Amino acid sequence: MITPHIPGFTGYPLDRVDPLRTDAAALSSLAADPKARVLRLPDLHPEVDDAGALVWDALGEAHLDQPLILLGLADGVGHFALLAPTKAGAPLYRAPRLMTLLASLSTEQAALYGTARALIDWHGRHGFCGRCGAETQVIRGGWGRHCCGCTLDHFPRVDPVVIMLAEHGGRVLLGRQATWPVGRYSALAGFLEPGESVEEAVARELYEEAGVRACAVRYVTSQPWPFPAQLMLACVAEVESDTLTLSPAEIEDAFWASRDEVRAALAGAEDARFGAPPLYAVAFTLLKHWAEG
């Protein structure tokens, strides 16, 4: 069983070697090493072997003329992702097959996949400079883009998202969106805006979505979420009242769950009141933390 307190997509197993990213000679040498590996990512999906590990290919000379992302080193060997052009249209962030594959990966293997995918996705959305409109080109071993017009450097974007359990009278608030699998409920969540602290964003989202006022917010844990590149900041917020005013645009239904109800759902009990979020979602970690606390 996956240890539930370790959030999914954490435990990146490579050394990120930031200083090497700007060292052209070192990058060339790593890519030319016959041991160099490139992550197999058909249609941006992971390919998983029988042992639950991601599949790598030899980098080989065929790829040396294509832009590469240096994911990092393992035992001194460069591990790369190919910056292949992605298909037109939005990537399928929540394809059922992808979710099944993710459930078969350890957190460390998911961290590798997630990082590669987040970076490839970012490159696909930053081929032009937002400031001047000119084309950009890959720099820093795949960890940036340089504008050929105004010379501005661009760095991979990470969007902070707050995800939180409102708590009142020994119960926590769970909600669901209309697009989710039948019966699934989870913590509420939303993007943090410019000018907000984590604690302020938690309070605003709870009020906007459920009409409850937070009086104390405590941080629990965090997780990178690669669809496309969020930083999930998981919190518990004590609220003043359990009277709900739901925002129908965001929440289809919500209810207050007891510790026993949460424990039953996390254990996958047949008679559980709701379906829990998947193990690899930080909402699972957050619920587990609360249910045990």
Add this chain to the structure above:
Amino acid sequence: MITPHIPGFTGYPLDRVDPLRTDAAALSSLAADPKARVLRLPDLHPEVDDAGALVWDALGEAHLDQPLILLGLADGVGHFALLAPTKAGAPLYRAPRLMTLLASLSTEQAALYGTARALIDWHGRHGFCGRCGAETQVIRGGWGRHCCGCTLDHFPRVDPVVIMLAEHGGRVLLGRQATWPVGRYSALAGFLEPGESVEEAVARELYEEAGVRACAVRYVTSQPWPFPAQLMLACVAEVESDTLTLSPAEIEDAFWASRDEVRAALAGAEDARFGAPPLYAVAFTLLKHWAEG
């Protein structure tokens, strides 16, 4: 005295009214209200009155044909910022006059200024679509841009940054960059990357910059930092050893400070071993938290 446990730039005093941002009729009505206000921002600097409050002007008809950012409502009255084109070149994020003005603002007034500034700055860097290079136009009352080419919507960027005190044997690690005011030392910090949790980014940065290995990371607090739009995530990290290997590219000098030394610096004592970060920086809050804990 400003309460040191409230991080600077927090306590935004307006209602952000997210649902109104997509309501064109409501936005027009708010802007046409004779009570509507627009923040005075000469050269992106705040203008501060004798009571330490930001100065607002009547919005007036003169501005109705210019793009506006709806900062929010106070008593039902719309408060706006003008999306005026900024001067060419990088804004002066750390101009001495700006730092002096910031020190004179309450956290709530600084939160208002910071939010307006972060948004204006973001618009200036996103006039073109990163995906297709076409021009973008303002949407959502200033809280987004829409691509006129590929129709992608863009939302204001917030970059998560970890800032942390390494702790060992009852002392914490403080460092300085060569560009800082003489004698100033503070917590180490760095941008979080795709594929990292907060805790992983803290551990990576401490190892990269100072050669120390984190064995436990605890979150303390957070702060929006508007130069241009960071989310500062402040932590304390227990580390395995106090032996330092500094990265000369990032850290000019570093030392381990005792609680008494930190207290003296925060109090501004003449014989303090180092100069503390300013009150409005979350590093001040973090140091105060540690010194009192």
